[in-house]
Amino acid sequence: MDGTVVLGLGGCVDHELTLSAPVMEQLIREYRIRADELTAPVAITDERELVISVLTYLQKGGGGEHYVASAATLRQFTQRFPIRTTLGGTSVRAAKELSRLGVPSTLHLVSINDVVRRLLPADTDYICSDDKDTFNPNVIVQYAQDLQVRAGDIDLCAPFPNRLIYANDPANSSMLLSPELGPLLSGARLFLISGFNSLRDQQLLDARLSSLQDHLRQLPEAAIVYYEDAGFHQPAFSQRVREALLDRINIYGLNEDEMQTYLGRTVNLLSVNEVANALESLRAFIPGPTLVVHTKYWSAALGEGDHTEALNEGIVVASTRYAHGDNSTHDDYTRMQTHPRRPDATEFAKALEHEMGGLIRCLPALQLDIPNPTTIGLGDAFVGGFLAATASPGSARVHGNGNGNGNGNGNGNGSGQ
Template sequence: MTSHVVLGLGGCVDYELKLSSPILEQLIGEYQIHDAELTSSVTVTDERELVISILTYLKKGGGGEHFVASSECLNAFAGRFPKRTTLGGTSVRAAMEMSRLGVPSTLHLVSLNDIVRRLLPASCDYICSGDQDTLYPHLIVQYDQGMRVRAGDIDIRAPFPNRLIYVNDPANESMLLSDELGSLLRDARVFLISGFNAIRDQPTLDRRLSALRSHMRQLPAEAVVYYEDAGFHEPGLSQRVRDALLEVIDVYGLNEDEMQSHLGYPVDLLSVTEVARALESLQALIPVATLVVHTKYWSAAFGERAGEYAEPLNEGIVIASTRYCHGDEYTNHHYELMQNRPRRTESVEFAAALEGRMGGVVRCLPGFDLDVAAPTTIGLGDAFVGGFLAAVSRGRS
């Protein structure tokens, strides 16, 4: 098996659901939840804490990812809403978007089952480190801008649409690497690293990082290695991944939530002064050749080679925006129409001003002007990665 594009390292089955106010308001009453309890929590152990976590994010319009101690809690909550069964994980969703663009890939999976076999596009090959079928669904919760929840002393309205991820997945938590990975990388032009955020045990993480570095020795020198950040289930382990991998990463990607989490303070995404400072501070924390930050307003590459990534940035924006408007059902026609839509005026002005201020070390492309009543907020970052890497694999960087 050979592949020019190798995407890893995990993947999963997702239960996608959209929140509704009446059910949340009923749960607030049943569990006697109060506004003072709506504060951030790293872990969730039962359904009451799950509802509190969701309400906390909804209140600020944020997105995030969390470990949940009980799979029964996830199943119970999912059973309260209509849901769709889809495939998830950054690498898997990126592969599916790349398939739409005519770019085949090979996935490294840690969990396999009949749902994965049925839903993966024919152009996606895979290897799997698991020796038997397993199924650990992730709960993906989506909400719309303006969603209002009123019960007891709680009265909140979501300022933005977003998505939340809740996980209890032993296969991804272990992230066992296949012995075949190294040989698969010999012919790779592009290699995506994602999924380490699910590991919660430091010795396990260290072993996997060491094994990955060993496999990566077989990568061709010209291969582009892209690392996509994510919400770590144990935030303290994020630095260990960076320490182990930064010297072998070409592009380090993250969204606005992850950027602000690393910095430890909020950033006005349309303030040139604040974003310029944020990018410089982020590069000090994550000294990689090229940083890529993708947000709802713009996407930017930052580093000495930033100018080489203009077309991948644009492809990522187009694909993510098409998904935002049309979800999994988008067509080539939707994709083509998106390329000609107008860009957000404030984003156009921001991008020009940021490049004017920072010079050639930054390339910033504005997002599209999108007004959608019921947008898809699930998988937008993964779609961006798929579009970005499709352009890189075609030599458009």
């Protein structure tokens, strides 16, 4: 078992679906949903509230992640669409991208089943905290830019493509850590932490954080810890995780949705002044580590060290997934390396670096015009590319033909989400 790159902490099976206007319009009429109801529900307890949640995100082109109180509600919704079964979780999707780039890794999983065993890359090892098979798929909703939904008094058109995650997954909500994690970390050079966003019980979260801190004591001091943020089912818990782990995190990653949620405001991602102010506020909010923000227009690293290669690799890998999905090939990846950058993002990145000085590196997204892009798993693909370059500087260039499945934190045009 190769434990030099360890990715955790959870993983899952995903049922992916793509929204269609006829089905959504039928649901609006069936549940008599009105336009003035399109605000995010506090809780999702039935299919009507799930549909309202989806429509609310669709209206603004946003992405997000939510807990659904009933697994039956998820099954009811997915039965209305064709679905595709894949593997999910930031760590699992990052592992698949690392495998494509020729970097083996070991996963820490909290659930296992035959689907996971079948779809994991052959060069990806794993340990699992559960000694029995379980199967509780997440539902991943993808929608296209310009998807138009008209029914009753609702008339909306998605301004951007994006993805939504809806989960009822007891294993990831518990996040039991394997006793094998600490010994595995003793030989690690790179450790990815993700998945705490699924926990919903504060006492359980604190217990898991304490357990992880114990395991981290076996991690070599020189090892790099990358933490990828996500949409917390209990938003207040994100602060508890930071308080427990920030002193050991070297790189803290998040996407534009998470950044704007923490700031409590919308940020024009191509305004130098707005982004500079946002990053400075975020830096005060998340002190200490290098901060990595990946968006549909650009990706940036704020802090010490030169992460140019890692940012670029994240953008190229995410863009390859955006354009070609799970079926991307070595040639697709090679061509993407020389793909032109967005002119507006290129101008923005130069201006932002000038504005913020030497502590930031910002790279523009690629110029992509894809009729039916993949929006699922772009953030996870970015993380996989970033980690590959971090684990093997200068050598993350071997792109295989394996399957890459996505649920991720990304949205947008395949830049670094």
